[in-house]
Amino acid sequence: MIRLRIKVVCATRRSLALTDTPRPRCPDCQGEGGHHHDYGDHNGEYAGTEWLSCPCWDENRCVVLLPLPRRPRWLRRRRNHGRDPWATNGYSNEPPF
Template sequence: MIRLRIQRIALPRNALILTDTPRPDCADCDGVGGIEYDYGDYETGEYAGTDWEPCPCSTGWRVVLLPLPNRPRWLRRRVNHPDPWGPVGYSDEPPF
């Protein structure tokens, strides 16, 4: 049985999609949709990464409902650049 939900994705382009939801009472994945496990390097035995195995209770079914437009350049948030018109960060001072 497919349990549908609406989700927003960003790659390869912003869009709203209709996708399958994993069973919340699944004994294998506890409703997450997959099983995460760590693996090590064969020779040294040290941690080499984490892999994800999808659970059979959730299919990879998805349909794009609505492609979302990209934000105009002047509305995009600048994260690493200081604001040229004011101080960086927040202030405890009152606005006036």
């Protein structure tokens, strides 16, 4: 049985998609969709963590419903790039007196 939800995905362009969710009462993952598995190198030292998906859901099942519109250029946030310290938020960190 598929348990669908709406999610914003960003593959090539932001869009709304229907995705599958993990089974909430799964005895293996308790609704999280998988487990983190720590592994070590040949000396037994920690080498990293990998995600093991639970078979109760398919994390790659995704159907794009509709692309979200892009903001017009004049509405996009302008980045400061360190030029003007007052342009970030309009406030100063200096004491008033």
